[in-house]
Amino acid sequence: MIETKTNVTGLRCVKCSQRYDERPDLYTCPACGIEGILDVEYDYDLVRQELNKETLAHNRQQSIWRYLPVLPVGRGARLPTLQLGMTPLYDAPLLASELGLGGLLIKDDTRNPTCSFKDRASAIGVTKAAELGRDTISVASTGNAASSLAGFAANMGLRAFIFVPETAPEAKITQLLVYGATVFAVQGSYDQAYYLAMDAAAEFGWYNRNCAINAYLVEGKKTCGLELGEQLQDGMADWLVVSVGDGCTIAGIWKGLVEMQKLGVLSRLPRLLGVQAAGAAPIYESFRTGDPLQPIPANTLADSIAVGQPRNTTKALRAVQASGGAYVKVSDEAILAAIPRLARATGVFAEPAGAASLAGVMAARESGVIGPHERVIVVATGNGLKDIKNARRTVGQPFSVAPSLDEVRAALQQQ
Numbered sequence: 001m002i003e004t005k006t007n008v009t010g011l012r013c014v015k016c017s018q019r020y021d022e023r024p025d026l027y028t029c030p031a032c033g034i035e036g037i038l039d040v041e042y043d044y045d046l047v048r049q050e051l052n053k054e055t056l057a058h059n060r061q062q063s064i065w066r067y068l069p070v071l072p073v074g075r076g077a078r079l080p081t082l083q084l085g086m087t088p089l090y091d092a093p094l095l096a097s098e099l100g101l102g103g104l105l106i107k108d109d110t111r112n113p114t115c116s117f118k119d120r121a122s123a124i125g126v127t128k129a130a131e132l133g134r135d136t137i138s139v140a141s142t143g144n145a146a147s148s149l150a151g152f153a154a155n156m157g158l159r160a161f162i163f164v165p166e167t168a169p170e171a172k173i174t175q176l177l178v179y180g181a182t183v184f185a186v187q188g189s190y191d192q193a194y195y196l197a198m199d200a201a202a203e204f205g206w207y208n209r210n211c212a213i214n215a216y217l218v219e220g221k222k223t224c225g226l227e228l229g230e231q232l233q234d235g236m237a238d239w240l241v242v243s244v245g246d247g248c249t250i251a252g253i254w255k256g257l258v259e260m261q262k263l264g265v266l267s268r269l270p271r272l273l274g275v276q277a278a279g280a281a282p283i284y285e286s287f288r289t290g291d292p293l294q295p296i297p298a299n300t301l302a303d304s305i306a307v308g309q310p311r312n313t314t315k316a317l318r319a320v321q322a323s324g325g326a327y328v329k330v331s332d333e334a335i336l337a338a339i340p341r342l343a344r345a346t347g348v349f350a351e352p353a354g355a356a357s358l359a360g361v362m363a364a365r366e367s368g369v370i371g372p373h374e375r376v377i378v379v380a381t382g383n384g385l386k387d388i389k390n391a392r393r394t395v396g397q398p399f400s401v402a403p404s405l406d407e408v409r410a411a412l413q414q415q
Contacts, residue, residue, distance in 0.1 A: 007070065011041065037212075040219050163184045244275060
């Protein structure tokens with residue numbers, strides 16, 4: 001049974017606007033099929049009574065669950081015990097000056113339990129599965145959503161069945177196996193893994209964690225926007241920059257920001273900059289041309305955003321349009337270059353998709369999309385240790401020395 005003690009009023013199709021009551025296994029609009037992505041709606045008058053500036057100021061819960069009144073989770077639900085959310089927001093003044101910005105903030109979501117932003121969605125996924133009495137949950141992923149789900153499923157005592165392309169980084173596959181998930185390394189692309197996972201979930205009755213069709217998962221992603229709204233309040237930046245694959249993350253963060261404005265916590269909204277890898281940029285192309293999205297074969301080393309057929313395009317486009325923002329695309333070379341630049345300026349080590357947002361800032365400054373002296377927030381979505389192979393491509397080799405001070409001196413002179 002679905003826990004009824006929430007402020008959720010229903011689900012609405014983003015394509016035809018049809019509204020539905022909550023019910024188990026309602027993933028997409030019955031009238032529109034797989035294109036009918038649903039959005040969770042709330043009674044904001046009720047939410048406002050529980051969630052506002054004053055209540056937040058006195059709330060000592062330092063996790064995403066401080067926002068429970070605007071999450072689709074029952075008040076009596078069993079929640080994961082992993083510490084999640086309230087990730088730090090770092091100031092990077094030197095890098096801001098180098099880029100000609102008025103300010104640069106880094107939202108470091110590499111600090112979440114399995115080292116990625118995707119933990120926010122997985123926490124909601126496993127909680128909803130448990131509420132419905134399910135003991136098994138599944139997902140298709142390029143890597144981070146998979147390792148995230150495996151970790152949170154382990155924490156909640158659920159079985160996890162994971163589908164990833166066999167090209168997923170070794171560190172991410174290792175995480176899955178360590179957490180005890182059953183892993184299917186699919187001999188094909190992420191899109192092929194996705195469709196196989198969808199078929200398997202339907203065939204075997206597994207709870208489906210795929211953000212592309214499960215509206216509740218985007219509610220987890222919006223907690224990043226809720227946090228940013230609370231952290232900045234009257235000091236919101238001009239731009240918020242996010243790397244984009246399926247489109248769920250940028251749509252979710254935008255929803256959280258909008259809700260914080262509705263609740264009187266955030267005084268103004270930023271413009272969104274969505275960043276796609278040049279080899280997997282169908283949302284960028286649709287935004288640029290105004291044409292319907294055309295799927296492409298994804299070809300980028302940034303595995304977390306290597307999506308050639310995004311499923312949350314409508315939400316992703318609408319969020320950026322509503323913000324007055326833009327999309328940019330960046331090369332793999334620019335993404336790789338951004339990894340050490342971010343790390344050496346801030347101490348934040350991001351995987352390629354996490355550093356892509358900084359590469360997007362540099363591209364947007366060069367093209368004039370982001371103006372001089374504007375303030376920018378970059379969301380670092382995944383830890384660099386998840387993809388050491390590509391990180392090593394961006395840096396030199398260590399000095400190999402004997403245990404001799406003379407050899408250290410020689411190396412220093414060579415440097």
